[in-house]
Amino acid sequence: GAVVSQHPSRVICKSGTSVKIECRSLDFQATTMFWYRQFPKKSLMLMATSNEGSKATYEQGVEKDKFLINHASLTLSTLTVTSAHPEDSSFYICSAPGMVAKNIQYFGAGTRLSVL
Amino acid sequence: AQTVTQSQPEMSVQEAETVTLSCTYDTSESDYYLFWYKQPPSRQMILVIRQEAYKQQNATENRFSVNFQKAAKSFSLKISDSQLGDAAMYFCAYRSSKGPNSKLTFGKGITLSVRP
Numbered sequence: 001g002a003v004v005s006q007h008p009s010r011v012i013c014k015s016g017t018s019v020k021i022e023c024r025s026l027d028f029q030a031t032t033m034f035w036y037r038q039f040p041k042k043s044l045m046l047m048a049t050s051n052e053g054s055k056a057t058y059e060q061g062v063e064k065d066k067f068l069i070n071h072a073s074l075t076l077s078t079l080t081v082t083s084a085h086p087e088d089s090s091f092y093i094c095s096a097p098g099m100v101a102k103n104i105q106y107f108g109a110g111t112r113l114s115v116l
Numbered sequence: 117a118q119t120v121t122q123s124q125p126e127m128s129v130q131e132a133e134t135v136t137l138s139c140t141y142d143t144s145e146s147d148y149y150l151f152w153y154k155q156p157p158s159r160q161m162i163l164v165i166r167q168e169a170y171k172q173q174n175a176t177e178n179r180f181s182v183n184f185q186k187a188a189k190s191f192s193l194k195i196s197d198s199q200l201g202d203a204a205m206y207f208c209a210y211r212s213s214k215g216p217n218s219k220l221t222f223g224k225g226i227t228l229s230v231r232p
Binding site: 031032034038041042043044046049091093095097103104105107109110 | 149159160161163207211219223227
């Protein structure tokens with residue numbers, strides 16, 4: 001099956017700094033990727049849809065200036081949490097639809113962000 | 117907008133026994149996809165099984181099978197011969213068939229524990 005690589009798996013940063021999370025489709029191209037946020041024991045909340053070559057589509061209530069998304073190539077999307085604060089601490093997951101089976105989403109392993 | 121409901125927050129099953137996880141959804145579309153994802157303690161999302169709405173036959177994958185009732189908008193997951201490794205959070209998800217990059221809508225999830 002298709003593989004989605006997400007990096008880093010864990011990041012600890014100071015309040016006020018920016019953190020970049022990368023999501024790569026390793027053996028397929030992804031014109032679209034999805035970014036989710038998940039709190040402990042809760043469901044995945046879609047934050048935005050990343051589109052290669054165009055602006056990301058953000059879900060209602062998600063601050064686009066806070067969570068910058070860049071889909072620079074057909075295999076890479078990045079999520080930058082700008083001026084991070086403790087309330088941004090969470091688990092962030094990316095996913096991409098497969099090339100052959102586009103109805104299946106393949107997920108990265110997630111990034112645990114802790115803001116001190 | 118589509119919604120996915122998982123009303124049971126937790127369930128427990130004895131090892132080697134069978135357990136059924138419930139899921140209902142609401143949609144006005146006639147063609148769509150339904151999924152069950154497993155999230156173990158590692159938090160990596162793993163696809164367990166999928167169902168195309170236009171197929172009447174229930175999907176099966178080894179010990180996992182679904183009971184898809186389209187008219188009732190119900191999509192339950194049956195796990196047979198439960199194993200300790202089945203302990204995880206399980207999410208039911210819906211995806212529209214419109215467009216190759218449609219987003220997933222998740223239920224709240226259910227935590228399954230397996231008693232040895």
